[in-house]
Amino acid sequence: FPGIVLLSAIKMASVLVKLVTLVAMVMVSESGPTFPWVNEYDGQMDFKCPDKQIIMYLSSIHDNQREDRIWEMLCRSAEFGDYCVQS
Numbered sequence: 001f002p003g004i005v006l007l008s009a010i011k012m013a014s015v016l017v018k019l020v021t022l023v024a025m026v027m028v029s030e031s032g033p034t035f036p037w038v039n040e041y042d043g044q045m046d047f048k049c050p051d052k053q054i055i056m057y058l059s060s061i062h063d064n065q066r067e068d069r070i071w072e073m074l075c076r077s078a079e080f081g082d083y084c085v086q087s
Contacts, residue, residue, distance in 0.1 A: 049075035
């Protein structure tokens with residue numbers, strides 16, 4: 001019986017980890033990740049990813065009174081071929 005109890009506890013722990021992971025993923029997908037804003041309202045935006053990185057996340061919030069947006073962006077590493085250039 002001790003082996004069965006241990007196996008059941010391991011299965012329960014595995015299910016719990018999966019459930020916590022799923023809840024965390026849903027919370028992130030609903031709220032979205034947050035990164036520093038790359039500009040201010042009514043200000044200029046000058047954003048460039050570091051060398052050999054590309055934009056992997058882009059989001060903005062619009063302010064109706066200012067008729068402007070603030071942006072958040074995140075870069076990630078990327079493998080570039082010999083023929084890729086910045087455009």
